[in-house]
Amino acid sequence: MYPRVSPHGMTRRARTGTPRSRPRASRSVRRRPSHIRQNLRLWQRQSAWYDRHFAGVLGGRQAMAWGGWRVPESRLHALGNPRGRDVLEVGCGGARWSLALEKKGARVVGLDLSPAQLAHASRLRRRAAARLGLVRGNAERLPFAPSSFDLVFADWGGFTFADPLRTVPEAARVLRAGGRLVFLTSSPFRVLSQYRNSERMTRRLLSDYFGMHRIEYPEEVNFQLPYGEWIRLFVESGFVVEALVEIQPGPKDRSRYWSASEEAWARHWPFESLWQVRKVSAERSTGGRRRAQRRAGIRSATRSTNHVG
Numbered sequence: 001m002y003p004r005v006s007p008h009g010m011t012r013r014a015r016t017g018t019p020r021s022r023p024r025a026s027r028s029v030r031r032r033p034s035h036i037r038q039n040l041r042l043w044q045r046q047s048a049w050y051d052r053h054f055a056g057v058l059g060g061r062q063a064m065a066w067g068g069w070r071v072p073e074s075r076l077h078a079l080g081n082p083r084g085r086d087v088l089e090v091g092c093g094g095a096r097w098s099l100a101l102e103k104k105g106a107r108v109v110g111l112d113l114s115p116a117q118l119a120h121a122s123r124l125r126r127r128a129a130a131r132l133g134l135v136r137g138n139a140e141r142l143p144f145a146p147s148s149f150d151l152v153f154a155d156w157g158g159f160t161f162a163d164p165l166r167t168v169p170e171a172a173r174v175l176r177a178g179g180r181l182v183f184l185t186s187s188p189f190r191v192l193s194q195y196r197n198s199e200r201m202t203r204r205l206l207s208d209y210f211g212m213h214r215i216e217y218p219e220e221v222n223f224q225l226p227y228g229e230w231i232r233l234f235v236e237s238g239f240v241v242e243a244l245v246e247i248q249p250g251p252k253d254r255s256r257y258w259s260a261s262e263e264a265w266a267r268h269w270p271f272e273s274l275w276q277v278r279k280v281s282a283e284r285s286t287g288g289r290r291r292a293q294r295r296a297g298i299r300s301a302t303r304s305t306n307h308v309g
């Protein structure tokens with residue numbers, strides 16, 4: 001999951017335990033932006049290890065829990081009541097969140113870039129005899145018609161590994177008026193205070209805050225924005241901000257994902273951000289969304305669906 005799981009620390013551990021089978025890139029994959037190709041390679045390579053290693057904390061009673069400290073949704077109430085809602089999880093991995101939401105009465109689609117990750121989702125769906133839709137796709141070009149969902153969400157998913165200047169307007173496009181976008185990802189603070197090639201945190205600021213956007217790690221690319229840029233992007237895309245929950249682990253909380261250095265740091269400064277925004281209206285969002293898309297250099301809006309099942 002989490003940037004460091006895959007990113008740095010965890011990636012290094014994953015490398016030792018996972019076969020280095022590299023999927024051959026098709027022509028359409030080669031045309032994707034470099035960060036998409038790089039992150040796809042990472043998730044193809046570490047998927048088996050990731051699913052095995054974290055199944056215990058991602059599934060069962062913790063299926064509906066947020067971030068590296070697995071803070072229960074029953075405590076945060078970030079998603080609201082899912083019953084009867086059309087829900088899209090962007091970067092669903094093994095789709096444990098999605099399957100749990102279906103059990104609560106939602107109609108859910110899980111989307112992921114990685115076929116290996118979707119294979120785990122497909123296996124778990126079969127085991128649960130669930131109806132969950134699974135779609136292979138990229139968070140930056142969602143293969144759905146406008147106004148298809150009431151809720152779009154991710155837990156260290158597509159809003160971490162893909163460019164928010166593209167993903168946030170895309171989420172606005174596929175949401176109905178009044179629908180909500182909720183996602184957990186890194187905080188900007190963490191990016192400023194972490195060594196890029198290790199799991200170590202520092203109390204110093206290691207990089208510029210202004211201009212923060214594409215974050216290069218040895219094996220993957222993440223994205224992050226200054227707080228003001230996030231808010232501008234949400235507003236331009238037609239959202240109002242309802243909440244930003246900054247996760248602070250308690251003294252006894254332990255994470256399976258984060259190193260001791262990260263955990264100690266996170267008790268003092270925000271390491272993970274849980275954004276909750278609501279689409280105001282279709283009309284208001286269209287103009288701003290176009291402006292945000294122009295800034296990201298997006299021209300075409302044609303979509304096709306590639307259902308895995």
Ligand SMILES: C[S@@+](CC[C@H](N)C(=O)[O-])C[C@H]1O[C@@H](n2cnc3c(N)ncnc32)[C@H](O)[C@@H]1O
Nearest residue numbers: 001002043091092093113114117138139161162
């Ligand atoms: C850290 S995992 C989280 C998955 C899920 N929340 C979980 O905990 O099992 C991140 C997922 O995002 C997916 N992903 C990365 N880039 C993506 C993109 N551009 N579009 C859609 N999914 C993406 C990866 O394939 C991976 O399955």
